[in-house]
Amino acid sequence: MSTISRFLDQAEHCQSLFENAIRKLEIPTCQVFFNQGVLTPVAFKEAGIPLTTKDTAAVNAAFPNSVAASQNQTLVADASNAKPATGKRVAVLFSGGPAAGGHNVIAGLFRILGSANALLGVKAGPKGLIQGDLFEISAANIDQIVNTGGFDFLGSDRTKIKSDAQFEGVRQTCIKHNLDAIVVIGGDDSNTNAAVLAEKLYSGVKADGSGVQVIGAPKTIDGDLQIGDLLPISFGFDTATKIYAEMVGNILQDTPSSRKYWHFIKIMGRAASHVALEVALQTKPAVTLISEEVAEKQLSLAEIVDSIAKTVIQRAAGDMNYGVVLIPEGLIEFIPEMTALLQDLNDKLAECKDELAGKTIAQQCELINGKLKPEHAKLMASLPDYIVDMLMAERDSHGNLQVSLIPTERLLIDMTAARVKALDASVKFHTLNHFFGYEGRCGAPTLFDAAYTYNLGLTVGSLILAGKTGFIASIKDLDQGGTPLALPLTGLLNIERRHGHDEMVIEKALVKTSSPAFQYFAQRRAAWAAGDCFCSPGPRQLWGPASRQMPLSVALNRDYASMEFEF
């Protein structure tokens, strides 16, 4: 067998040259976790920052145990914990979609718990917690997963723990595995889940009447779990945005090389446009749409299209028959007239259900168009056929359409092409479309995400060893050594109307048009549209001089002194 064949055999199961090298990479660690050079859990003190929302009174009433214990006070890392608990049995699970760095939360947690405590992995997310599918994590496991991407070590799922039977399942798991604490690595909904679990498991779980601690860690590539200085960003956002930004940067570099295509690129990130904004700051394309601005300015689809078409024409005049348009995944839902049309359409389709049965799509359209409000009928008439077909398609059991399935990038291409032609038929407009999404969730973490998550794991473990429950771990001052924090989950809960009833949930953070990151973008975008100003963060570097850059929107919004993190 040849040397190369042997190498290839050995590379199977995530053992490539790169994957083995990152396992040996030293992870930057906040100084507060060292006591005379030895990794040591920290104690916490109140930071003097109580957290409240518009619904604090109602939340306090619903979460009496948690609130009595935390007083909704933010905690900050003090010095080393002189008397950390021992003998704790801690379970950790992933919840929701994967994000880079999840494995390092576990690595940090394992190392700070040390040999005096045990860490158990929950397989396949919340479902596994209910079913009691746990195993003890070994040091050898940690050596394999450290600095690697994905959630594959444990798997994940999206089960929401809400029924009595589900809570009873979790309780049985706690008893069966003699758990003292549960760590939930997840996004806003998963941490809402963690808050509820912390309250339900506060006491009376074990034979001696004691409870089980619950601590959350802030995960999501979408960046919609962030709370000003207290939680600068969720983990996974930096890796996903750098992956997308590199791809967008590559395509931008292609545009003046080939000189003939407009690329319309839709980017994952659910409702909020944090991902699109960060990628825009990293790459500076001709056009970037920000959903929150569209909603705030009440822009119509025709206005958005007209603005893109004018940029196309402006650039063509400068011999640039090419460019890039960035589109946030959730755009459609932020265009007021589209949401109004969808609502009107949902109502009319429900009303006319019997009349519509057995008719062709064309006949159905004719019937429904006559019943829609005039402005909605006009908007429908302006849309391409394949979009109309989708809008007329079957609703889910709640009577809703899966808006995320609408191919926004194709819709904008087709409408922009028509608009360009109407404005100036001589302008060349050749297009390509892309969707960047799944390739950004499980890449190897950037050095920032690797370090951020490892230190989040150290913070989570320290909170458990300090006896805390109902908190989410965070780190602030990312440019100045990093300061571990813990935010009381109850202090983050709002009441929102979801699926027809009120729920207490963590609010998704949207892009603020008043934020420094958006303001910077708004000031420069005309220049980016007029010329080629683009740049690229390049492929994520784990070694060398370009490895420490953090998200630019975070550095701008927090007014950091440097865009390189410093732990």
Next chain:
Amino acid sequence: MSTISRFLDQAEHCQSLFENAIRKLEIPTCQVFFNQGVLTPVAFKEAGIPLTTKDTAAVNAAFPNSVAASQNQTLVADASNAKPATGKRVAVLFSGGPAAGGHNVIAGLFRILGSANALLGVKAGPKGLIQGDLFEISAANIDQIVNTGGFDFLGSDRTKIKSDAQFEGVRQTCIKHNLDAIVVIGGDDSNTNAAVLAEKLYSGVKADGSGVQVIGAPKTIDGDLQIGDLLPISFGFDTATKIYAEMVGNILQDTPSSRKYWHFIKIMGRAASHVALEVALQTKPAVTLISEEVAEKQLSLAEIVDSIAKTVIQRAAGDMNYGVVLIPEGLIEFIPEMTALLQDLNDKLAECKDELAGKTIAQQCELINGKLKPEHAKLMASLPDYIVDMLMAERDSHGNLQVSLIPTERLLIDMTAARVKALDASVKFHTLNHFFGYEGRCGAPTLFDAAYTYNLGLTVGSLILAGKTGFIASIKDLDQGGTPLALPLTGLLNIERRHGHDEMVIEKALVKTSSPAFQYFAQRRAAWAAGDCFCSPGPRQLWGPASRQMPLSVALNRDYASMEFEF
């Protein structure tokens, strides 16, 4: 203005932290280019390897000047050139689609020509050469472009120089700019162009009767310009495949994390499957289709689909309701029954043109189905409607369909879903599809491509300073210091039937199923299908321990001692 805003302003125009860092990166250089520590052009001697093809006699007759000069002998770098020419004026151009490393060919060329010669850049490819759109390249230009991706420094186009008027344009450009040499950086067709130019410009261009030298450099991300040990690979292939492999690796890591999707991923690479094979070797997904094998084994579409469906079912039995299927861009054209159907369809559509006019697609289908050969009518009936619509669509002026527009990944998903359901309706089969293409052409070069292209540029410049014409530069022994070579372009020309007449062209290299790279893949793929064996090359590292990996298919096929290049 904040520190971060200033940083962001300065990053415009490809000046990000990463982009500035790579400009300072030292490029590994073959020792033969150093004379007492000073970069020095090399001389060349015959390697004793004449190149021939099946059509050498005809080619020799058509290229008398070039063949008389080269005798179709391969040249190998000797020692330093003691008497390199001075005062040469050299033009360089990009031709065809971009590929990473093009800028470094220019950087190497500029540095080896030194201050005793001048280098001119041709704007916008062959078209710019015909039009005489040239400018003198400065040392400051080189400092800006070195190690960066894209062809944007000069731009490119796909003009084929073939008419008398076009050749006259090139001749006028040579006279106007007093050129001594032209360097064509391009793929197989562009180097065919270079061979013709070398012959046409061999003598009698300038007032003193002298000619203009023409030298080619082997570019293409597709990897279909490679000639065994003599030209191990074209540049850009390593970068493109590592970009695609990282994305595929990320998605593979996502599959056992989310545990619910089969991803069907189409990968750019024109006809040949080199790119898909390399990505498969780098990442080890459950299924990879190789077009050349499909053609060789005369596989039907139904057989391909059945094989994927059986893998889906096999993995489901092991609780793996997920996986990745890699699909080379050119697959459809390699399925014998599909090409036969397309031919039959093209003929029948042309025959029935008048009868079809004014009919609906459904009526057209009925009419045509009755005229197709029975096996083709059956195949048509097995295809999804949107594919049938495409197959019935309008032909180009040659009566051909643009096969590349057929969404192979969707076709295979839909047919596989039907087949899985037929074989075992209980198996869950949720899918997503992707196309990775344009994002791979203009990324920053890997360290391999950066070094390979820089040394190709040194080789090209050395050939010019040694008075050679009609050669393409190459480097062999990539694992052992690198040996610069020059291959006579006429020795690579074959006669092929294209667009209805015979042309002398460089044959596209396809994947050989007898090659070590394919054989390795064929031996391991059953194991990759049965379990999760995947790995990832990770993001391209320019620094650190994982930066020197070369393409694995090249290392396998050349039986190198290491998969890391060594210059």
